[in-house]
Amino acid sequence: MPSSVNFGRPRRALVAITAAIAVVVLGMLGLAAPPAHAADPGKPTIVLVHGAFADSSGWRDVAATLRGEGYPVQTFDNPLRGPAHDSALLEKKLATISGPIVLVGHSYGGAVITNTHDPDVVANVYIAAFAPERGEFVQGLLNPITYPGSRLLPPALQLKVVDDPSGPGGKNLDGYIARPYFHEIFAQDVSTATAADMYAHQKSAALVANLEPSGDPSWRKVPSWYLVSRQDRVIPPALQRFMASRAAPGRTSEINAAHASLVSQPDAVAAVVVKAAGA
Structure with missing residues (x-):
């Protein structure tokens, strides 16, 4: 009986050689894909927490910038x-x-990171965010007499009943921003297409929150x-400065952006995160 011949090893070697040659040729032509950025084990992990009327997709560009700097995100x-x-x-x-x-x-x-206590957290970064003191609540901080300017009011702010296992009877009353008002209130400094995408990713928030x-x-x-x-129409800039004066004295900066600065100016937002991480 003739002995069997294994062509698998030479074939695999040929494929590997061909692939290597292709990488070299593409590199010479400037067409090779850029290498993926590996996370630096010596850098802290960045955890990005979105707020109401959004989801994690809003962090897309910020996360990409941070990963490019070697941070695990x-x-x-x-x-x-x-x-x-x-x-x-x-x-x-x-x-x-x-x-x-x-x-x-x-x-x-x-408000969520303010109430989070973990011994491994070395820095908090607030991006146009609530930074409440003990006993304060979001709606109370948005007092229009003390800090006027928020446009997060009816009819822009709408309510709906949603299924919620954590709510009474498996239901809850949630708030959301109605479509006609979303762009001009939440992110007036992004394109119409970007605002439409953000609206499509909107998550409603429990009223009790x-x-x-x-x-x-x-x-x-x-x-x-x-x-x-500075151009926030959800949380008045004066209220932001007040909260920052307590939570981040000496570590506060400003940007000429709307509420969703993480979408309109991701590089500037990422720069503040990098500064905090480096400190």
Whole structure:
């Protein structure tokens, strides 16, 4: 019986050689794909926490910039049910991460990181975000007499009943921004197409989340940074500056952007995160 011949090894070798030649040729032509950025094990993990009326897709460009700088980046799918509920889930996520962590919260996400206490968190970064003191709540901070200017009011702000396992009877009353008002209130400095995409990713927030008193603030023990949005139509800039004066004294900067600065100016937002991470 003739002996069998194994052509697998030569064929695999030929494929490998061909692939290597292709990489060299493409590189000479300037067509080779850029190498993926590997996370630097010596850098803290950045955890990005979105706020109400958004989801984690809003962090897309910020995350890409940070990964390009060598930072490991994760996002948190914020349930938007209330600071205590949401921060408890965030703490469970942080428990799975090894090494130092930098928390970044936008809008209501700031209330969540304020109520998150994990020994590995080395910095908080607030991006046009709520940074409440103990006992304060979102709706109370948005007092139009003290800090006028928010346009997050009816008819722009609408309510609907949603299925919610954490709510009474498996239901909850959620708020969302109606389509005709979303662009001009939430992100007036992005294109119409970008605003439409953001609206499509909008997540409603439980009404009770705005009324729940905050617990002990993590910013009392964790070094914090704050980036104020000067053209914000959701959280008045004066209110942002007030909260920043308590949570991030000496570490506050401003940007000429709308509420969703993470979408309209991701490089500037990422720069503040990098500064906090480096400190």
